[in-house]
Amino acid sequence: xxxxxxxxxxxxxxxxxxxxxxxxKRKGLAGEVTGFARSSDTRDIxxxxxLCDRVCDSITEAVEGADLVVLCVPVGVMGAVAAEIxxxxxxxxxxxxxxxxKGDVIAQVAPHLPxxxxxxxxxxxxxxxxxxxxxxxxELFDNxxxxxxxxxxxxxxxxxxxxxxxxxxxxxxxxxxxxHHDLVLAVTSHAPHLIAYTMVGVADDLGRVTDxxxxxYSAAGFRDFTRIAASDPTMWRDVFLSNKDATLEIxxxxxxxxxxxxxxxxxxxxxxxxxxxxxxxxxxxxxxxxGQDTDAPNFGRGGERHx
Ligand code: NAP
Numbered sequence: 001x002x003x004x005x006x007x008x009x010x011x012x013x014x015x016x017x018x019x020x021x022x023x024x025k026r027k028g029l030a031g032e033v034t035g036f037a038r039s040s041d042t043r044d045i046x047x048x049x050x051l052c053d054r055v056c057d058s059i060t061e062a063v064e065g066a067d068l069v070v071l072c073v074p075v076g077v078m079g080a081v082a083a084e085i086x087x088x089x090x091x092x093x094x095x096x097x098x099x100x101x102k103g104d105v106i107a108q109v110a111p112h113l114p115x116x117x118x119x120x121x122x123x124x125x126x127x128x129x130x131x132x133x134x135x136x137x138x139e140l141f142d143n144x145x146x147x148x149x150x151x152x153x154x155x156x157x158x159x160x161x162x163x164x165x166x167x168x169x170x171x172x173x174x175x176x177x178x179x180h181h182d183l184v185l186a187v188t189s190h191a192p193h194l195i196a197y198t199m200v201g202v203a204d205d206l207g208r209v210t211d212x213x214x215x216x217y218s219a220a221g222f223r224d225f226t227r228i229a230a231s232d233p234t235m236w237r238d239v240f241l242s243n244k245d246a247t248l249e250i251x252x253x254x255x256x257x258x259x260x261x262x263x264x265x266x267x268x269x270x271x272x273x274x275x276x277x278x279x280x281x282x283x284x285x286x287x288x289x290x291g292q293d294t295d296a297p298n299f300g301r302g303g304e305r306h307x
Contacts, residue, residue: 001027001028001029001168002028003028003029003030003031004029004030004161004164004165004168005029005030005031005067005068005161005165006030006031006032006067007030007031007032007033007034007065007066007067007068008024008030008032008033008034008066008067008068008069008070009033009034009035009036009062009063009066009068009069009070010033010034010035010036010052010062010070010072011035011036011059011062011063011069011070011071011072011073011081011085012036012037012038012071012072012073012074012081013035013036013037013042013043013046013051013052013055013072013133014037014042014072014131014132014133014135014136015127015128015130015131015132015135015136015140016072016098016124016127016136016140017035017070017072017098017133017136018046018051018133018134018135018136019126019136019137019138019140019141020070020072020098020136020141020169021033021035021051021052021136022136022137022138023138023139023140023141023168023169023170024165024168024169025138026138027168027169029165029168029169030068032053032054033052033053033054034052034053034054034055034056034061034062034063034066035051035052035054035055035056035062036055036056036057036058036059036061036062036063037133038073040057042132042133043055043057045132045133045134046133049133049134051133051136059081059084059085059088060084060085060087060088061088063085063088063089063093064088064090065090066089066090066093067090067092067093067094068093068094068095068096068162068165069085069089069093069094069095069096070096070097070098071095071096071097071098071099071109072097072098074099074234074235074238075099075100075101075104075105075235075238075239075242076234076237076238076241076242077238078097078099078105078108078109079108079109079112082095082108082109082112082113083112086112086113086114089113089114089117091114091116091117092116092117092118093117093118094117094118094119094120094158094161094162095109095113095117095118095119095120096119096120096121096122096162097109097121097122098122098123098124099121099123100123100185100189100190100235100239100243101182101185101238101239101242101243102121102123102147102149102178102181102182103178103179103181103182103242103243104242104243105121105242106119106121106149106151106178109121110151118154118155118158119151119154120148120149120150120151120154120158120159120162121148121149121150121151121178122146122147122148122149122162122166123146123147123149123181123185124140124141124144124145124146124166124169124171125144125145125146125147125188125189126140126141126144126146126171127140127231128140129227129228129230129231129232131232131235139170141166141169141170141171142170142171143170143171143172143291143292144170144171144172144292145171145172145173145174145292146166146169146171146172146173146174147173147174147175147176147181148162148163148166148173148174148175149175149176149177149178149181150175151178159175182243182245182246183246183249183250185243185246186243186246186247186249186250187250190239190240190243190246190247190250191247191250191251191254192228193228193229193231193236193239194240194247194251195225195254196224196225196226196228196229197228197229197236199222199225199229200222200225200226200229201229203222260272261273261276264276
């Protein structure tokens, strides 16, 4: 695949940005890639491992002249970062983001962007529990979905070009509106993460089961929860605070179902449990058939991290 953007700026140099960089380099999708992260430690690591063609010490220097600017920072700071870069953006440039929530990010970012800049929010549905500049790898987005959420009035050509980039990064691409995105993700990602955090917290509180037993016998389901519950605390705090309504809606339904299962167990209602588990098994099969996970119980995560 040939070059899609002459100049790309990555703002924030963690898991997603570093994976995008290695994946862009794999296929030669960008001419020059500049990068900026808040701390000098992260910028030093990026320089040491060759993450970005040019690591800049100022955020405005990183975005100057860029055709595509990708905001790869936690959801809670997207607006502040957009305000910082607004004056340095090239007319005709596209700004996108990779945030896990879309409605709130659009509300934060859009008001800061100049008229001559295209805004095409995005969200790659790919990740690991690792974070930081060393955690990325080129294959992260392979065969995963990336959702684009163009705002009203967006130039379709800007969206189409970004779609081509994500396809080049290895993803399938779909478009949907922000409200729907946030509900879908509350079901498929945000509520499950909260449940995993809770389950690991419960095990931690349970004094009668020792820590060593929890660790030693964790393969029976708990291990996958611990992997999810090891995800970045800043990122997930911001996700819940900014996707509040959809997450609370799904958690309300979850609680009702949990009570129903609790009652079935208490009343010895095996038919209810069996019917429920038969239905959920079919969903698992559907995910495997759609190529979105393997049979191994590792949530499809893995891959080589960059040393
Ligand atoms: P990460 O590995 O923790 O990296 C975050 C980066 O943002 C770091 O380089 C950090 O800089 C930088 N940063 C934080 N605040 C900043 C600020 N105010 N100005 C400039 N840079 C700042 O995070 P990530 O996992 O790549 O996540 C980035 C975004 O992708 C988030 O919005 C998240 O919701 C989304 N996302 C994550 C996943 C996932 O599974 N991880 C999946 C899909 C989407 P320092 O290192 O200097 O602190």
